[in-house]
Amino acid sequence: MMSQVLSEQALGVRAFAALLRAHASSTRRLNAQLSADHGLTISDYEVLLRLSRAPERRMRRVDLAEEVLLTASGITRLLDGLERSGLVDRGSCDGDRRVVYAVLTEAGRDKLRTASATHLVQVDELFSERLDEEELERVAELLGKLGDGDGADTACAPDD
Amino acid sequence: MMSQVLSEQALGVRAFAALLRAHASSTRRLNAQLSADHGLTISDYEVLLRLSRAPERRMRRVDLAEEVLLTASGITRLLDGLERSGLVDRGSCDGDRRVVYAVLTEAGRDKLRTASATHLVQVDELFSERLDEEELERVAELLGKLGDGDGADTACAPDD
DNA sequence: TCGCTACTATTGACTACGCAAGCAACTATA
C-alpha cells in the first residue's frame, strides 16, 4: 500500500529532485563567476537590482527581504556588507522611526551596471546552452507557479 | 546596444530568477518539515537515499559527493553528522586504502524508511498543489537538462 | 627503486544564511 502511494508521488518527487540539481549546478557556476568578476553574490546582485528599480532607489528592509526571499536577519547582514562597500546607504523615514531604508548609492548603481554587463550574459549563456526559446519560456512559467505565492515581477536587468 | 542584448537575454535570465525563487521557497518549507519531523536536512536525506540503493549499501565519498552535488569537504562534514547519529558507518576498502566507504547502518535504513513516509508525502503535496501531472512531468524534464551533465537517476524513494 | 603526478579524504578558516530573543517605536484599546 505504501508503494501504491509512492508511485503516485513519483512525479512531484522527481520534479523536486530535478529542481535541487538544477539549482545547485547553476548557482554554483554563476555565483563563482559573479564573485570572481565583481565580488558580489547572487543575493547581493538581486538586492542591488531591486533597489535600482524601486521609487527613489530605496526600500524598507522588510520588503527587500521578502522580495529576495531572505529572512529579516539575513537582509540585515547582507546589507551590512553592501553598506561597508559603499554600494548602499541607510536612510531614515519620517513618520515611522522604526524603519531604516536601504538606499542605492551612485557607486551602487555603477556597480550594478558593470556587473550586469557580464552577469546577464553568463546567465543567458548557461541557460540557452541547454534549452531553446520555447523551453525557456515554459520552464520560467512553470517555476513561477512554484515560487512563493505572489508571483512578483522577476525580470533581472536594471532599467537603464 | 546594451538594451538590444538585454532583450535577447531576457528569457534565460527570467528562467533563472524563477529557478531561484522556486528553489528557495520549496527547500525552506521542506527542510523545515524534514528537520522538525526527523532531524534530517534535505542533503542528509539524499545521502541516505543514495546509500540505500547502492550495492552493499555503501559508496565512496567522492562518488557520493558528486551525486548530491557537494564538494569533497562538504561530504566529509555531512557524513560526520550522520556517523555521530549512527546512521552511517565507515568502511575501508581492500585494494585502495585511500578510500573510505560510507556505509548505511541498520539504523540508517530505518531512519530513511520512516523519514520517507512523511517526506515524500510533503514533497508531493507541495508540488501537486501547484502543478498538474502534465506540468510536473514537463518541468522535471526541462530541469533535468539544466542539471550537471550526466543526468543521473533522480528518483527519490528508497527501493523497499 | 626513486621520484613524479594524480587521486581520496580530512582539516582550518571563513561565509552565508537561519532561528530565537530582544529593543524600540508604532497602534489600538480602555
Next chain:
DNA sequence: TATAGTTGCTTGCGTAGTCAATAGTAGCGA
C-alpha cells in the same frame, strides 16, 4: 494616559557549506 499587542530591525548563536592547504596512498615511467 496606561497598557497590551504588533512591527521593524538588530544581535547572539548555531549550522551547512565553500575554498585552500595538507597528508596519505596509488601508479607510472626512468
